[in-house]
Amino acid sequence: MSESENAIPAAKIVGDLPALEVKGSGELPAGVSVVPTYKLFTPNHVMAATFFGGPLGGAALLALNERRLGNAARARVLLAAGVGLTFALIYAALAFHLPASLGGLISIVNIFVMQAVARALHDKVLNAHLTAGGKFGSGWAPFGLGVAGLAISLGGLFVFLLATGYGGLGIPKLTITPGHDVYYRDGATEGQARSLGKLLDTQGFFAQSTQASVGLRQHGVVHVVEFVVQDRAFVDTGIQKVFRGIGDIVSHEVFDGEPVEVWLDDNHFEPKLKMAPTPR
DSSP, X not given: OOHHHHOOOOEEEXXXXXXXXXXXXXXXXXXXXXXXXXXXXXXXXXXXHHHHHHHHHHHHHHHHHHHHTTOHHHHHHHHHHHHHXXXXXXXXXXXXXXXXXXXXXXXXXXXXXXXXXXXXXHHHHHHHHHHTTOEEOOTHHHHHHHHHHHHHHHHHHHHHHHHHTGGGTTOOEEEEETTEEEXXXXXXXXXXXXXXXXXXXXXXTGGXXXXXXXXXXXXXXXXXXXXXXXXXXXXXXXXXXXXXXXXXXXXHHHSTTOOEEEEEEOTXXXXXXXXXXXXX
16 A cells, blocks of 8 residues: 555545646645644643643643644654653652642643643644634544543552652551551661561550551661651750650660661651761
């Protein structure tokens, strides 16, 4: 089968076209027009796709327009930009612990930015398309691409969390008692985590709250015990003294006097305060 037989028509001719009449100017005969058979998407469509699927959803719709216009290279660039912006926003939100209110504001701004980009890229093309008799795409396409973009973004987020151990995701843990977990990684062993958990349970640490998360890792030659704490612990020297004392007990009872650092973490297991081992 030839390439021409495989081709998908991009336009149809409306009117009576004389079989052998060709004008040197390249103009069509009177009463004859070329109507695009493909459908394009408006800035409002792009806005909707961004609402449902973030910048990746909006970029996918822009790329689809470019693809239908025959600009495959630009379509790839737009799609790559959408992927890059999506994961840049995810990283910024996690790395800088952006509050939900700021995250919501960024999402709203992003929706209108993508609409503005769509207008800048396609307004003239869309007007010409409509004048030629072309049609706009269905409103279901932005919804579908938006949902697909959201699914891809969430999948990427899950992989990122799993790879980095952010928030404890993907880190091995032991549940000492219901709601009381010890996570271990970076050279720390399950046996050490179990000993740590039993010690903290015996000392009544877990009994003080219905939920508590503790981390154990190796940092060079130093053992590190991490406690997920409330924000006030980062500035309250009295609370810090208590945790330093726990570190000393852990050093003697679990690690035979080897140095133990105590880290106070936020609820994403991100260290906010690192306390060096007590000098011997």
